[in-house]
Amino acid sequence: MRSSQEEFENAVNRVKLLKKDPGNEVKLKLYALYKQATEGPCNMPKPGVFDFINKAKWDAWNALGSMPKETARQSYVDLVSSLSSSSMSSSQVKPGADRKQQEYENLVVTSEDGITKIMLNRPTKKNAINTQMYQEIILALKAASKDNSVLTVLTGNGDYYCSGNDLTDFSGITAGEIEEKVKNNLDMLRVFVNSFIDFPKPLIAVVNGPAVGIAVTILGLCDAVYASDRATFHTPFSHLGLSPEGCSSYTFPKIMGPAKAIEMLVFGKKLTAEEACARGLVTEVFPDNTFQKQVWARLKAYSEFPANSIRISKQVIRNMEKEKLYAVNAEECSVLQERLLSNECINAAVNFLSRKAKL
Numbered sequence: 001m002r003s004s005q006e007e008f009e010n011a012v013n014r015v016k017l018l019k020k021d022p023g024n025e026v027k028l029k030l031y032a033l034y035k036q037a038t039e040g041p042c043n044m045p046k047p048g049v050f051d052f053i054n055k056a057k058w059d060a061w062n063a064l065g066s067m068p069k070e071t072a073r074q075s076y077v078d079l080v081s082s083l084s085s086s087s088m089s090s091s092q093v094k095p096g097a098d099r100k101q102q103e104y105e106n107l108v109v110t111s112e113d114g115i116t117k118i119m120l121n122r123p124t125k126k127n128a129i130n131t132q133m134y135q136e137i138i139l140a141l142k143a144a145s146k147d148n149s150v151l152t153v154l155t156g157n158g159d160y161y162c163s164g165n166d167l168t169d170f171s172g173i174t175a176g177e178i179e180e181k182v183k184n185n186l187d188m189l190r191v192f193v194n195s196f197i198d199f200p201k202p203l204i205a206v207v208n209g210p211a212v213g214i215a216v217t218i219l220g221l222c223d224a225v226y227a228s229d230r231a232t233f234h235t236p237f238s239h240l241g242l243s244p245e246g247c248s249s250y251t252f253p254k255i256m257g258p259a260k261a262i263e264m265l266v267f268g269k270k271l272t273a274e275e276a277c278a279r280g281l282v283t284e285v286f287p288d289n290t291f292q293k294q295v296w297a298r299l300k301a302y303s304e305f306p307a308n309s310i311r312i313s314k315q316v317i318r319n320m321e322k323e324k325l326y327a328v329n330a331e332e333c334s335v336l337q338e339r340l341l342s343n344e345c346i347n348a349a350v351n352f353l354s355r356k357a358k359l
């Protein structure tokens, strides 16, 4: 829907009423869209390099090129609407309260202060990831990649961060159905891991408690990992007749060296948070009683950094090895597909289901 001149003028007036300073980047965008909407393409002579303020304004306006006046007017109205609603909601919510987004069955996703938080929410099952939760995480990452947040955080609700893949996922499946179910799950796992590889902004894991299996391997694709000193890191693939996933067969040897990676991925050594930090898998460890306070203060400070710079820097680092990561993911999924059909794996799952085996 195209905006009218009246809506545009209303938006111009609403900008003056904003309670929160939207920051220089947004102000430049508003300036440029206003000029384009009212005067058309940039018609000013380029200011000298030392005339910083006018040069920044000129650059912003000039960057809009030949954008039609009507498009600029609409973009201006849209931008002001997004600013007005965020400024209004921040004055309406209690300090520290989260703004809830789309409803998910197994996640709580909220956005506040430039941070989108994706919280795994099956605390009674130690946040084990079932098929639906995999799909919801894929959707939540897609939404977060497009929202206004600067940072995205992955964390868990309750005493666990996540107990890994839901081992009951294959229960109730008949022998005739198993191959197809495994294939479908592995196709989904590949998409799930790719959504971490492709995530365009800094993705931070706030590991509030023990982490198992895929919840650990995927940390190698996160940009920072903050852990409570209560957290542990366990990849019991061999106990379960499985093989590494989440690109860990590539990221772990790179992060901690092959010998230490094999100790975790092949021999299933469980690490404390301090040990995982010493190996480079964890960025920093915090005492559990001040964990949330310290980590969120840190993240809030980071979220105030220039959003484009942060995103572009993350992408420069990730783009170096994206193709490699896609290939590793595909290979790991293909090996795991065979493993999931092996007797070793089926016996481990049956043991868990009959409550004989725990980690």
Ligand SMILES: CCCC/C=C/CC(=O)SCCNC(=O)CCNC(=O)[C@H](O)C(C)(C)COP(=O)(O)OP(=O)(O)OC[C@H]1O[C@@H](n2cnc3c(N)ncnc32)[C@H](O)[C@@H]1OP(=O)(O)O
Pocket: 124, 125, 126, 128, 129, 163, 164, 165, 166, 167, 168, 185, 186, 189, 212, 213, 214, 215, 236, 237, 240, 242, 245, 352, 357, 358, 359
């Ligand atoms: C798409 C295919 C991808 C395949 C990739 C797999 C990679 C992996 O992730 S492998 C790792 C799999 N995870 C595990 O092996 C953990 C299994 N769970 C446990 O060993 C224990 O539950 C625990 C050590 C995590 C916690 O023990 P604790 O005594 O404190 O609590 P519990 O009473 O055992 O658990 C409470 C509740 O939660 C259920 N649960 C916990 N983890 C899982 C899980 N991974 N899958 C399914 N359900 C899980 C547990 O059964 C309990 O449920 P009930 O209260 O209903 O009995």
